[in-house]
Each structure stands twice: as C-alpha cells, then as structure tokens.
Amino acid sequence: MQKNYPVEYDLNIDAIIELIRCNNCFNSQLMSVRKAVVHILSREQILSILNKNLGNGLWALLVLKKENRALNKELLGDIVNQHYDKQKGVKLLGSRHMLDEMAARLEGAGLVEVSEVGRARLYKLSDLGEELIDFIQVQKSKN
Structure with a gap:
C-alpha cells in the first residue's frame, strides 16, 4: 500500500537525503585531509x-619561564629589555609598538596565555611555550 504524499513533502525528503549524502562525502574528505596534515x-x-619564526620573542618566553x-605587558617588556641590555648593551624593545607586536605574535602562536584582570592583560607562558623552550x-644541546 503506497501512501500519497504531497509533492512538497517528497521534495523535502529528497533534499534531506541529498544533504545527508553530501555531508557524509564532505566529512570523509575532511577526515582524509586531516589525516594527511x-x-x-x-x-x-x-x-x-x-x-624559526619566534625571533626576539624568545627573550619574552625565557623571562616568563624564569619569573x-x-x-603585565609593560613589566614583561621592561624585564626583557633589562636582560637583553645586559647581554647586548642595547634595548630590544625600543618602542611600545615593538612590545605590542611581540606580544601579539606570541599570543597568536599560542605560546602565551593571556588573562584579563580589570583593564590589564597578564601574560603567562603556555604549555606550548614550555614545550618550545x-x-x-x-x-x-645536540649542536
């Protein structure tokens, strides 16, 4: 016994089946791409x-590990400059812009964790940062 559904209903069922089929294909392709990566x-x-891409940000990571x-960003910059100045005789971070850029790069790479306390942003070495150090x-030591 065949049921007679309205045409709209049949189209919706077909559309749903097609979406499920396409989604399954997409998911399997996505999984193979993930495996390849x-x-x-x-x-x-x-x-x-x-x-290789860390550059002078290594100084900030080492300061965070030592501390x-x-x-906060300003204190981090001051301590980085103190340590760098002892080694090289000049400041590493000569401007606020350089400090902001370094902090953003470290945060973007996931090497530091950033928490906000009021308006201050506090920087702490992340697990990935520890791993990198x-x-x-x-x-x-190999070299």
Missing part, C-alpha cells in the same frame, strides 16, 4: 617552524 607535520617540524608567574634547549 597529521602525517605531513610532525611535532618536531611544528616546533622547528615556531622556533614563573603572569606579568624545552625543544630549543634539546636542539642546542
């Missing part, structure tokens, strides 16, 4: 890329 970049490759606490130390 996982196989392309290893942990060491990712950390190596971060290290072992969250610092450990990776850099191992690489330096």
Whole structure:
C-alpha cells in the first residue's frame, strides 16, 4: 500500500537525503585531509617552524619561564629589555609598538596565555611555550 504524499513533502525528503549524502562525502574528505596534515607535520617540524619564526620573542618566553608567574605587558617588556641590555648593551624593545607586536605574535602562536584582570592583560607562558623552550634547549644541546 503506497501512501500519497504531497509533492512538497517528497521534495523535502529528497533534499534531506541529498544533504545527508553530501555531508557524509564532505566529512570523509575532511577526515582524509586531516589525516594527511597529521602525517605531513610532525611535532618536531611544528616546533622547528615556531622556533624559526619566534625571533626576539624568545627573550619574552625565557623571562616568563624564569619569573614563573603572569606579568603585565609593560613589566614583561621592561624585564626583557633589562636582560637583553645586559647581554647586548642595547634595548630590544625600543618602542611600545615593538612590545605590542611581540606580544601579539606570541599570543597568536599560542605560546602565551593571556588573562584579563580589570583593564590589564597578564601574560603567562603556555604549555606550548614550555614545550618550545624545552625543544630549543634539546636542539642546542645536540649542536
């Protein structure tokens, strides 16, 4: 016994079936792309890329590791400049713009965690930042 549905209903069922079919195809393609990416970049490759692009931000990561606490951006910049000045005889961060740029790069890369207390933003070394410092130390000990 066949039921007679209105034409609109039949179209909706067909559209739903097509959407499910397309979604399944998309999900399987997405999974294969994800698997390919996982196989392309290893942990060491990712950390190596971060290290290569870190530049002078390494000074901030090392300060955060040494301080072992969250610092506001201005204090972080001051301490970075103190340590850099001892080593090189000049300030690393000569302007507020340079400090803002370095902080944004570290935050964007996930190397620092940022929390807000009132209007102040506090920067703390993230797990990924810790991992990167450990990776850099191992690489330096190999050389």
